[in-house]
Amino acid sequence: MASLPARPPAGVLPLPPGWIEYKSPEGHPYYFNEHTQETTYTRPRFPTRGPPGPPPGGPRAFHNGPPQAFRDAPPAAPSNLPAGMTLNPNDIFNPFAANLPEAPRQQRSAWSQQFSHNGPQQHGGRGGHRGGHRAFPDRRKHSDDKPKHRHHIPNCAPWVLVQTKFKRRFVWNWETNESLWKFPADVMKAVVEFDQLEREKKERKERGEPEPEPEEAHTVMAEAEAEAEAEAESGPRPRVVEVQRPAEPAQESHVMDYDEEEYEEVEVTDDEGEESVQPSKRQRTEEPAEEAPLEMGEEDLEWQLAEMEAEYADDYAEEEEGLELTEEDCRALFSELLDDIGVSPYTTWDKIIEDGVLFDDERYKALPTMKARKECFDIWSRHKIQFLKEQKANQKTLDPRIPYLALLHDKATPKLYWVEFKKKFKKEPEMRDTKLNDKVREQLYRDHIKRMQLGQSTRKSDLSSLLKEQSISKLNRSTTLDTLPSSVLTDLRFISLPVAARNALVETYISTLSSAPEGAAQSEEERAEVAKKAAEKERRQRALVEREKRVEEERRRQERELRYQKGQLRDADMEIERALRVGKEGLRGQLQGLGGDLEKSSGDKEAENEVGLRTVPGSLDSTSTI
Amino acid sequence: MPPIRTSIKSQKAPPEGFEDIEPTLIEFKNKMKDAENASHEGKKKYEMSWPIFQISHQRSRYIYDLYYEKEAISRQLYDWLLKNQYADAMLIAKWKKQGYEKLCCNRCIQTKETNFRSTCICRVPKTNLKENENIQCISCGCRGCSSGD
Numbered sequence: 001m002a003s004l005p006a007r008p009p010a011g012v013l014p015l016p017p018g019w020i021e022y023k024s025p026e027g028h029p030y031y032f033n034e035h036t037q038e039t040t041y042t043r044p045r046f047p048t049r050g051p052p053g054p055p056p057g058g059p060r061a062f063h064n065g066p067p068q069a070f071r072d073a074p075p076a077a078p079s080n081l082p083a084g085m086t087l088n089p090n091d092i093f094n095p096f097a098a099n100l101p102e103a104p105r106q107q108r109s110a111w112s113q114q115f116s117h118n119g120p121q122q123h124g125g126r127g128g129h130r131g132g133h134r135a136f137p138d139r140r141k142h143s144d145d146k147p148k149h150r151h152h153i154p155n156c157a158p159w160v161l162v163q164t165k166f167k168r169r170f171v172w173n174w175e176t177n178e179s180l181w182k183f184p185a186d187v188m189k190a191v192v193e194f195d196q197l198e199r200e201k202k203e204r205k206e207r208g209e210p211e212p213e214p215e216e217a218h219t220v221m222a223e224a225e226a227e228a229e230a231e232a233e234s235g236p237r238p239r240v241v242e243v244q245r246p247a248e249p250a251q252e253s254h255v256m257d258y259d260e261e262e263y264e265e266v267e268v269t270d271d272e273g274e275e276s277v278q279p280s281k282r283q284r285t286e287e288p289a290e291e292a293p294l295e296m297g298e299e300d301l302e303w304q305l306a307e308m309e310a311e312y313a314d315d316y317a318e319e320e321e322g323l324e325l326t327e328e329d330c331r332a333l334f335s336e337l338l339d340d341i342g343v344s345p346y347t348t349w350d351k352i353i354e355d356g357v358l359f360d361d362e363r364y365k366a367l368p369t370m371k372a373r374k375e376c377f378d379i380w381s382r383h384k385i386q387f388l389k390e391q392k393a394n395q396k397t398l399d400p401r402i403p404y405l406a407l408l409h410d411k412a413t414p415k416l417y418w419v420e421f422k423k424k425f426k427k428e429p430e431m432r433d434t435k436l437n438d439k440v441r442e443q444l445y446r447d448h449i450k451r452m453q454l455g456q457s458t459r460k461s462d463l464s465s466l467l468k469e470q471s472i473s474k475l476n477r478s479t480t481l482d483t484l485p486s487s488v489l490t491d492l493r494f495i496s497l498p499v500a501a502r503n504a505l506v507e508t509y510i511s512t513l514s515s516a517p518e519g520a521a522q523s524e525e526e527r528a529e530v531a532k533k534a535a536e537k538e539r540r541q542r543a544l545v546e547r548e549k550r551v552e553e554e555r556r557r558q559e560r561e562l563r564y565q566k567g568q569l570r571d572a573d574m575e576i577e578r579a580l581r582v583g584k585e586g587l588r589g590q591l592q593g594l595g596g597d598l599e600k601s602s603g604d605k606e607a608e609n610e611v612g613l614r615t616v617p618g619s620l621d622s623t624s625t626i
Numbered sequence: 627m628p629p630i631r632t633s634i635k636s637q638k639a640p641p642e643g644f645e646d647i648e649p650t651l652i653e654f655k656n657k658m659k660d661a662e663n664a665s666h667e668g669k670k671k672y673e674m675s676w677p678i679f680q681i682s683h684q685r686s687r688y689i690y691d692l693y694y695e696k697e698a699i700s701r702q703l704y705d706w707l708l709k710n711q712y713a714d715a716m717l718i719a720k721w722k723k724q725g726y727e728k729l730c731c732n733r734c735i736q737t738k739e740t741n742f743r744s745t746c747i748c749r750v751p752k753t754n755l756k757e758n759e760n761i762q763c764i765s766c767g768c769r770g771c772s773s774g775d
Contacts (some may be wrong), residue, residue, distance in 0.1 A: 287635075344646075344649070346646045346647050346649075346650060346692070346698065347649075347650055348684075348688055350684075351650070351653070378695070378696070381698075382695070382696045382697070385696055385697075388697075433639075434639040565678060
């Protein structure tokens, strides 16, 4: 990394060692102590922190920029600033900040607001409608991306590679003051080389080798700044900066899923008189973040931009929803949930709620009220019971005699009388089955015992005659031992042989049979039906997920709004507090204070004027395209 | 002296479909047993029977719903359940009448036993009561069972 000397952030007192400033996602700065793991919103260092006044004689020599611009700013040479990290501290001193497509306009550092609050202010957002001392930046309107690192590109003299806070990169020509998101062909080459160099350097650093100090970077930046300074001194004059779109090579073949507009010609006009001057911005001091992915191609850049736009889209106009979740869908989702948890349709709703099996699932929230859920449950259980009934009717009821005969086949012996047998096996479920009468059981038992006393050959011939009685539709070649028809299974002749002999006989008989007449035409329709149902189900699931996402987004938006309004309230409170702080001197004291303020603010104005020369303030948002 | 019959032997076997609703009925039975054996500590005298009424009401409603609303059980099973006193037939008879769809218990519509020949307070619609008046009737602990509520 081309380590340019860090310029101190304006209006900020340095943090004590160990403290690091971060920005929360909402833009509030907060501070983190590495050693104590402490986190706070209030800036550490001076416990009795008054309004940031004139500097206590800071290390001016450290400054790289024009010293007079720092007249009102307390100098801050962040002692904890890591070496090798370049901070681009102040938008005021940043000549290319204006060229940035969405340079933040609203942020004003604490000190500049302190002194300029009496002047006519024009805030971009709603934050200024009360004329508060500390305009709460309306961060929803603009994502505050800003230049952060500046790298010198070797062999590409006037061009400088700038990395923004959001890790986007663009090139800046400090001679013509051109800024381009898209690298021109020659610069592109140099940038690629530079990236390679960076990577090597990083590797070397990891290996612990010393790093040669890039001196030329120093000189380049010094030059650039000297030039900018000279320009500032030559007096205010409006400027028109043409941001040229480089001629795109025809063979460029990257996919443009991103809006073409981004690369369109942008004309940035600035007007010195406008109040929406580039506001100075309190710099954040930060430990070096993770190295940006160095091999960031154009596709990456585009993707990142698209990503950012999605994230920071300020208009929350909902895109047309691809999937609508109707009430019917909600009910269907809830029914599916009931299906999935395997609850019996015969239970009561109270029982299900008591068990609490529903709450974990997302589909539980598909319906808004308990009443609706109960209704849905009633409907579902009615349908389910009907369905079960039909199923039962279709399903051939298992003849209760079949398991009983199986029991007889296993356990019955001629040695036991019926009463003895009954007593011995009374715990068996087949003996307790209410569907089979006791009389029938007894009859079957007696018959079976009688048959057991017959000869083997008669029993065999009886079985074959039984098999021959069966029709071909029930008993055919495709029948196996497990799928024998019930008319066979409920016959005593079937169980009167031992298993091995019986199975052999049945199998040989089945093998002599012809195959059954086939009919499987309706299966096609059934399959289509099933597929349709599955598709419908999937659609509903997706719709639910989408709705969930929307709700989350809405919630986040509301939270942000709330925070914003709280900030406003805080401002108002501070204002009131200030108004109340009249003291014993009464109105006179306040007027004096006001006069002092005015003086200071005029001084501040001057500084800003000088600053404005370098910046290109103005109607940025009208021309910016992102 | 008539022979003492134990319930299992004299009972006719339940008709088809009883096994579907059996778990729920067993649950009700257990709940009822718990309510019967619950301690009376700190309860008023008339509060003692409230849970009994409640569970009995819930069970009757369950069977009523199964037969009339969901049509889940057969006529035979329904009759069998009534005969074996799983549900209160007299209460169900009232539920079929207009204006008594949510009736909590038969005692609450019995006017003859009250001082002013009126029904219970729980039969009064919420709109006719005072604002935020929470009532609980003495006979069964009902908080309001008028059809309009």
